[in-house]
Amino acid sequence: MIAVKIVSSILPPAELQELVRQLFPDDEFIFNKGLKGEIYNEFIDAEIFITYGEDLTAEDIEKAKHLKWISVMSAGVEKLPFEAIQARGIVVTNARGVHQIPMAEYTLGLMLRHAKRFDRFLDEQKESNWNRGIRTEELHGATVLILGAGAIGGEIAKRCQLFGMHTIGVNTTGRAAENFNEMYSIESWEEPLRQADYIVSVLPSLESTTHMLQKKHFELMKESAVFINIGRGDLVETDVLIKALQEQDIAHAYLDVLEQEPLPEDHPLWTMENVTITPHISGKSKRYLPRAFDIFSHNLHIYKGVPGEMKNVIQLDRRY
Known part of the structure; x- marks a missing residue:
């Protein structure tokens, strides 16, 4: 050779x-x-x-x-x-x-953290409060919409199904994919937004996906919905995301990727109570x-x- x-x-x-x-x-x-x-x-x-x-x-x-x-x-x-x-x-x-294993584990970790209110219990612990009145939820029976049903999205869906979640995927054509209960094409992806409890994006940065998620889409989501972005930050304009969060269109956003990285120290996203930021580490291992x-x-x-x-x-x- x-x-x-x-x-x-x-x-x-x-x-x-x-x-x-x-x-x-x-x-x-x-x-x-x-x-x-x-x-x-x-x-x-x-x-x-x-x-x-x-x-x-x-x-x-x-x-x-x-x-x-x-x-x-x-x-x-x-x-x-x-x-x-x-x-x-x-x-x-x-x-x-x-990336599929670490990113799937990261996503499920956030879902469990949110459903079981772990952050709230940590706050109570700091105050030495034995508070059994905090309401927690189950992942079982919840619906997750995964934008990008490729290798990473499929791995996330696989783990979600193990928790008894209903999995909906979006890919280019809407073709069937393993570990998804329902599939939609990129042209009809808005339809399942209303029923999703968790919306997870693993979409790449393409001309067709840049700023694809707009204010009207957040308005379609449940007020209790959780948005998790581990794909690319340019999926949604930062100002649009901030406005949706300020108006409580959704309950929380977990952001591992952002339009501007690293995020400036004085950026308003840092201090919003319904935002959790990690520094683009979901795929690290x-x-x-x-x-x-x-x-x-x-x-x-x-x-x-x-x-x-x-x-x-x-x-x-x-x-x-």
Whole structure:
């Protein structure tokens, strides 16, 4: 097999680097945190580039004359310079699938936290109050609407069904999907908003999904509904979300992603009682990079001639 030069702007743990080198002893691996400094000259000569997908420009693509494959170690690829990549015919893959377990666990954790009022009980504990009058709810029998019924959405739905929840999914065509009791297309996704107790978005950032969720949609939701966004922050304009929360169109918003990240210290969302913010960590796990490099290793075997198909190849014209 022909040896290839692989540059990574991700610096994985030493043991993971060694494992990859053992799997591909003939290839040259250069790992670095970031793409600045001396590593940039190595990148220009590389055939394969490993990245989180946020550090490349069209100018970089133009300079990297030997580049044939970009392996993005995250699901999001929206920050790549697609026009330059497409002009060169460079293959792009992502790490779709590595997030589904941590993100599903994160989502169920928030649902349980909300239904069982754990925050309220912690407040009572601080005041030494034995308050048995706080009303709690069950997830059993509740309805969850999941916008984006792909790998992550399906994993969330699977866990929701284990809790006895009714699962409704939305995908491009409305085709049936495992672990969902009902399915709707992206054109009819507004219909189930009225019946959902929990609305979870795992949608990517696309032209069709940007600001897709508007004030009128929050008004369709139950006043007791909970909105959880673990997809992309540009699904809803921040001002629209704030207004919906101020007018109590819904009960609570749990936000792991926002239009502006990081959120400024003086932003009003920080102090709203019906908002909970986490810093884009729903997919984080110590097992994240090992899973991502499993996908990369599979794809590198195929790239170097082993029979089979590469996983998670991005359609450059559709950008997902």
